[in-house]
Amino acid sequence: MNAMFDDWGDTPVATPKTTGGGELPPPAAAHLDGEAAPRPSELRPPNLAPIRAEDKRIVNGHTDINQLAPFKYPWAWEFFLKANRNHWTPTEINMAQDVQDYHHRLNPAERHMFENVLAYLTTSDILAMRNIGLAVMEKMTAPELQIYQARQVYEEALHTWTYQHCIETLNLDQEDIYNRYRVVPAIYGKIALANRRLEKVLCSGLDLTHRETLHEFALSYFFFAGIFEGCWFYNGFSPIFALQRRGLMKGTAEQFQYIMRDEVLHCAFGLRVVRELLQEEKIAFDPAAVAEMWQEAEAAEEAYARYILRDSILGYSADLHIGQFRFVANRRARQMSLAEPFPGAKAELPWLDEQANLRKEKNFFETRVNEYQTGGTLAWE
Numbered sequence: 001m002n003a004m005f006d007d008w009g010d011t012p013v014a015t016p017k018t019t020g021g022g023e024l025p026p027p028a029a030a031h032l033d034g035e036a037a038p039r040p041s042e043l044r045p046p047n048l049a050p051i052r053a054e055d056k057r058i059v060n061g062h063t064d065i066n067q068l069a070p071f072k073y074p075w076a077w078e079f080f081l082k083a084n085r086n087h088w089t090p091t092e093i094n095m096a097q098d099v100q101d102y103h104h105r106l107n108p109a110e111r112h113m114f115e116n117v118l119a120y121l122t123t124s125d126i127l128a129m130r131n132i133g134l135a136v137m138e139k140m141t142a143p144e145l146q147i148y149q150a151r152q153v154y155e156e157a158l159h160t161w162t163y164q165h166c167i168e169t170l171n172l173d174q175e176d177i178y179n180r181y182r183v184v185p186a187i188y189g190k191i192a193l194a195n196r197r198l199e200k201v202l203c204s205g206l207d208l209t210h211r212e213t214l215h216e217f218a219l220s221y222f223f224f225a226g227i228f229e230g231c232w233f234y235n236g237f238s239p240i241f242a243l244q245r246r247g248l249m250k251g252t253a254e255q256f257q258y259i260m261r262d263e264v265l266h267c268a269f270g271l272r273v274v275r276e277l278l279q280e281e282k283i284a285f286d287p288a289a290v291a292e293m294w295q296e297a298e299a300a301e302e303a304y305a306r307y308i309l310r311d312s313i314l315g316y317s318a319d320l321h322i323g324q325f326r327f328v329a330n331r332r333a334r335q336m337s338l339a340e341p342f343p344g345a346k347a348e349l350p351w352l353d354e355q356a357n358l359r360k361e362k363n364f365f366e367t368r369v370n371e372y373q374t375g376g377t378l379a380w381e
């Protein structure tokens, strides 16, 4: 495993501190009728107390949201810096051979899998972008958290661009691909489950001082980072990597390797935020609620795998996919110090880490490695 991504999301959580102080004063009273309002150049800042890092909070904070430092969560700033070293765009990857592969080398079962993976991912990444931008980011009360999440919003949009680029390059029927989740129950099931779990907190004005609401928000963010990104996305590219191992659809697979590297960070960041949130707010997940969440996620993933891999392809099957989901799910639970939901699950895809290692396929970035530092090895936490 490469040191670049080691320990992301696994660093011990700092001891929570108490809040207080650092608030902005109330706005100045409105001027009386007939009295000229002070011009901006005449305004003098009040003597505000300096912000103390220990007063910051994940949510429910009262420190100035427009002042970046001092950091209470320096790891969040490091995530932002690391994310920017991952920069890439889909047009930089050579897709010429993929056009040949898709139309002349894939068999019907492989094309069925490929198209439906793409159909699921396109819808999922829009949902991811909206969730982090509209449901999560606005609830944060420390700017260093929002800064990384702003980058994440962009990356989710970049991922959507990537799928669209693949669809256009391969000359797939856009209407068919984008509407597929509406007509295929196994794809719709995952999207519907995510919508149900995420939309509960997709509104401003949520009172997070209310304990049940806060629990709902934390569980929703855990679902998003740990399952939606950390299991479904993380595991979602594997069928394409199975093609890549056989020399098929290598351009698409390389695109997905870059997306997966982003998702690794998204998952690690989200889990870190949720862990610290639980500590700061002194709440714990309801085990029954967590167990229900895992069961739902597994059922949806199994239905999806049985559909996209209704006919096994060489080197890959629905059983392998589901087994790997369970294995990754256990890892996410351990990252949150929760009980493993699927005891005994084994790594079904021992080739995954090596296959997804970007250094093996580093071709288009040869001239850009120094500029973007994109040549790092992937790690799959």
Ligand SMILES: [Fe+2]
Residues within 6 Å of the ligand: 125, 128, 155, 156, 159, 259, 263
């Ligand atoms: Fe994404």
Ligand SMILES: [Fe+2]
Residues within 6 Å of the ligand: 128, 156, 229, 262, 263, 266
């Ligand atoms: Fe993501």
